[in-house]
Amino acid sequence: MDLYSTTLMLKTAKANKHGIVAFNVHSFDSIFWVLEAAAELKSPVILQTTVGTIQSLGAKNIVECAKAAAEHYQVPTGLHLDHCTGFDIIKDAIRAGYTSVMIDASMHPFAENVARTQRVVELATSLGVNVEAELGKVGGVEDDIIVDEADAEKADPEECRQFVEATGVPTLAPAIGTAHGIYKGKPEIDFERIAEIATMVDVPLVLHGGSAVPEEDVRRCVALGMAKVNVSTELKNIYSEAIREHFAHDPDSLDPRAYLQKAKEAAKEMVKTKIRIVGSENTVAPLFA
Numbered sequence: 254m255d256l257y258s259t260t261l262m263l264k265t266a267k268a269n270k271h272g273i274v275a276f277n278v279h280s281f282d283s284i285f286w287v288l289e290a291a292a293e294l295k296s297p298v299i300l301q302t303t304v305g306t307i308q309s310l311g312a313k314n315i316v317e318c319a320k321a322a323a324e325h326y327q328v329p330t331g332l333h334l335d336h337c338t339g340f341d342i343i344k345d346a347i348r349a350g351y352t353s354v355m356i357d358a359s360m361h362p363f364a365e366n367v368a369r370t371q372r373v374v375e376l377a378t379s380l381g382v383n384v385e386a387e388l389g390k391v392g393g394v395e396d397d398i399i400v401d402e403a404d405a406e407k408a409d410p411e412e413c414r415q416f417v418e419a420t421g422v423p424t425l426a427p428a429i430g431t432a433h434g435i436y437k438g439k440p441e442i443d444f445e446r447i448a449e450i451a452t453m454v455d456v457p458l459v460l461h462g463g464s465a466v467p468e469e470d471v472r473r474c475v476a477l478g479m480a481k482v483n484v485s486t487e488l489k490n491i492y493s494e495a496i497r498e499h500f501a502h503d504p505d506s507l508d509p510r511a512y513l514q515k516a517k518e519a520a521k522e523m524v525k526t527k528i529r530i531v532g533s534e535n536t537v538a539p540l541f542a
Contacts, residue, residue: 259481
């Protein structure tokens with residue numbers, strides 16, 4: 254099965270008022286258990302990798318593994334490169350078969366962000382590849398991109414309108430108060446800002462920093478127009494914690510099949526929980542039509 258354009262996925266989700274979860278995967282086995290969970294709930298899903306994961310596993314290897322898993326589980330699957338600042342890496346990902354890429358030029362002045370995004374949009378959309386861009390600055394750490402809490406800033410709704418109009422970008426990630434990583438307290442999400450942005454742009458919006466955001470807040474974000482919800486740290490942590498717990502209880506049990514199965518089951522349950530929160534369970538039919 255070919256990988257799906259996330260442009261189609263997210264437009265369909267936005268039209269039907271549900272979300273699609275984008276799960277960061279860091280290993281080949283995680284690709285399979287994310288899709289296994291999605292298939293059990295009959296939900297479309299987006300696999301995401303960072304630049305660091307591409308450097309570790311190889312873009313072409315990731316694409317071939319994702320295609321094999323999508324074929325096996327028969328679930329609509331998008332493959333997205335998250336938070337990339339380099340044009341050459343984006344080109345390589347597209348050439349390998351990624352169906353979505355993010356150009357993150359949010360650390361630059363508005364005009365330069367527009368110019369860098371335009372360049373990627375011109376390349377990618379001609380090939381049917383989705384493009385995501387960011388306005389404002391989401392706090393926290395994503396690979397080697399570090400934004401201090403004090404430097405995080407929310408997206409301006411009018412700038413969002415101008416940005417989408419100038420770039421033609423199909424997907425926008427506005428900073429609205431979330432952060433990458435696990436929160437020390439309850440995130441201060443600016444719901445009024447999301448609503449205002451959603452009335453000013455006609456593209457699916459993206460919620461970055463979706464790990465550990467309270468369920469009711471995620472549901473409200475989706476209802477306001479955020480069609481893509483990113484989850485990374487929370488999923489990675491629960492997988493690793495299951496392995497740590499295995500060895501804490503049985504340090505001599507060294508068979509990888511034992512501890513990796515426990516980690517997989519813990520992670521799968523989280524994947525299912527997130528899918529149910531955004532409302533994408535039993536929504537594959539429109540994409541297969």
